[in-house]
Amino acid sequence: MRLLRLAKIISLSLRFGLDRVVLDADPSGRLVRWWSWLFFWRRFKEPRGVRLRRALETLGPIFIKFGQVLSTRRDLLPADLADELALLQDRVPPFPSEQAIALLESFYGRPVDEVFRRFDRVPVASASVAQVHFAELPDGTEVAVKILRPKIEKVIAHDIDLLETGALLLEKIWPESRRLKPREVVSEFRKHLYDELDLMREAANCTQLRRNFKDSTLLVVPEVYWDWCGSRVMVMEHMHGTPISQIPKLIEQNIDIKALSKAGVEIFFTQVFRDGFFHADMHPGNIFVDRKGRYVALDFGIMGTLSDLDKDYLARNFLGFFKRDYRKVAQAHIDAGWVPPHTRVDEFESAIRSVCEPIFDRPLKDISFGKTLLRLFQTARRFDMEVQPQLVLLQKTLLNIEGLGRQLDPNLDLWTTAKPFLERWMQEQVGWRALLREVKSEAPGWASILPRLPRIAHQALADSHTQRAALEGRIDEIERSQRLNTRFIVALSTLAAALLVFEALRFFS
DSSP: OOOHHHHHHHHHHHHTTTTHHHHTTOOOOOHHHHHHHHTTTTOOOSSSSHHHHHHHHHHHHHHHHHHHTTTTTTTSHHHHHHHHGGGGOOOOOOOOOOHHHHHHHHHHHSSHHHHEEEEEOSSEOOSEEEEEEEEEEETTOOEEEEEOOTTTHHHHHHHHHHHHHHHHHHHHHOGGGGGOOHHHHHHHHHHHHHHHHHHHHHHHHHHHHHHTTTSSEEEEEEOOGGOOOSSSEEEOOOOOOOEETTTHHHTTTTOOOOHHHHHHHHHIIIIIISHHHSSOOOOOOGEEEEETTTTEEEOOEEEEEOOOOOOOHHHHHHHHHTTOOHHHHHHHHHHHTOOOTTHHHHHHHHHHHHTTTTTTGSOOOOOOOOHHHHHHHHHHHHTTOOOOOOHHHHHHHHHHHHHHHHHOOTTHHHHHHHHHHHHHHHHSSSHHHHHHHHHHHHHHHHHHHGGHHHHHHHHHHHHHHHHHHHHHHHHHHHHHHHHHHHHHHHHHHHHHHHHHHHHHHHOOO
16 A cells, blocks of 8 residues: 555656656756656646646645645745745645544544534635534534544555655765755754644643733634544534635725735734744634624644743844844844854854845835744754744744735835834843742742741751761761771781781791
8 A cells, every 4th residue: 555655656756757846956957867868758837836736736635735734844945835835824634524524423422413503514624634524513503613634544654654755865865965954954844734733732821822912902812622622523613704815805894904904913022032833824814803803713733832931032133134133133043042052143144134224225115024033944954053943933923924914915014014113022021020020920939938037047947957967977887987998008017918928027037
């Protein structure tokens, strides 16, 4: 079975010219010329990105998902391939409704019509690992039911093994491919897929994001109905809205498009810098707009998290860009430990300047925030920076948000929109505001500790006295042992000397 699948993959790869897609990365061009001579009858009219996308669509859901994840690695892929692979969203055919119903009835242990007042047999959305049906709970609440594809775990394990084998062979046969890190990309893909296979995890992500934006006037997140959820089924509130890509329809509904584009930027930076928890799959298929002009977030399988160190690094970098202070950008990398500490700041600063200065010769509204961050990562890798997975997710999300914002408002100046937010966040991290926040955060702990301080201090002194007495006793024991050893060695030496004298006298007598 595995050999048949491998044969099909090889056959499709040759049919769509994927071998040429890989060989085009050879800077010498020798492999391309040799391969073209070997397969002289093949002629391709479509660009390589289109051929790659069509091949993945033909191979099925897992390979489509692989293309989606691959499209986020713009630090490794040429722009034309990444742009084409980004079109793979929502291109997966649904699985039969009979299978969906059978899965639900197996999970709930009773007929689906007894679980829901109404269950729509026709799915409204289909993705690589799951599909969604609309339904009603017994009390009439409208819900969306997300169901994992049948036997998806076996399909994933099977195809991932083939991808890993292919990546290993590619590195062995063609050492130049190692700079594209094929095995690292497949490993990252495996992690993303297995994260998405647990719908309880996705439900928890949804709940956390909803809590973060409770009572928000910018973003609404569906409620999760936990009593109907499991690892293979997720039931959430049915959200009504218009897909954000349907701009003419939004205009008909009197939605302020410019305000909507700025709200998207604010939502993104709020998730990143306030919460350190952000939706990392915000393509247009996952975003609606309701009648009040608020964003509606959907699909929470891929979420990014950032530590305080990550947030500080990003803010310092962005503000350094705003002020063209490239030394600050270079120092931020070294302070974060993402480039080796022996890196010369002046050399790193010069490299960053050479990348960024040409960008700033253009109007700010024409500068891509996401692409600037990407160029920064690519430059840092020359100085042995390890690409941080959470920052790759962030950069991909930033590109999505930026592209979406400019689709809504071509004149959107993301830099000007973001700068006040970043400056305000930085001010909150230092100075008296930060001190007050830390005091407020630690005060409950202090309140519980203060009454116990005398007892804690007395116990510490008693423990210290006990430990000192034990230590002194141990020192005395060691000294006694050393004295005994010394006496024994002296006695032994004296006896040996006496024996030697005795033997000498006996020899000469």
